[in-house]
Amino acid sequence: MPMAEAGISEGSISMGINFEDFERRRVKGAIYSFSRGKADLKWVLGVIKGSWGIKGKELEKIFQEIPTEYINYDANRLHQVEQKCKNEGLT
Numbered sequence: 269m270p271m272a273e274a275g276i277s278e279g280s281i282s283m284g285i286n287f288e289d290f291e292r293r294r295v296k297g298a299i300y301s302f303s304r305g306k307a308d309l310k311w312v313l314g315v316i317k318g319s320w321g322i323k324g325k326e327l328e329k330i331f332q333e334i335p336t337e338y339i340n341y342d343a344n345r346l347h348q349v350e351q352k353c354k355n356e357g358l359t
Contacts (some may be wrong), residue, residue: 295322296330303341323358
């Protein structure tokens with residue numbers, strides 16, 4: 269059945285994905301991965317600055333959440349990426 273007959277317009281099709289949540293989870297996962305020694309700082313900054321772009325208060329919030337949600341991370345590495353973001357004006 270064609271979409272028009274079904275009462276669906278092209279603009280109303282949704283895959284059920286909230287893009288902002290996806291972006292946030294992607295950035296948070298990259299920061300967490302770095303804090304566990306699984307990723308490189310340059311890659312993490314690329315994710316943060318790139319098309320996933322989270323900055324300002326939302327990025328600060330992610331840095332505050334990681335210590336409360338995860339136990340297996342290196343606080344020094346987390347601080348390193350947080351400081352780099354501050355130095356580059358992302359937070």
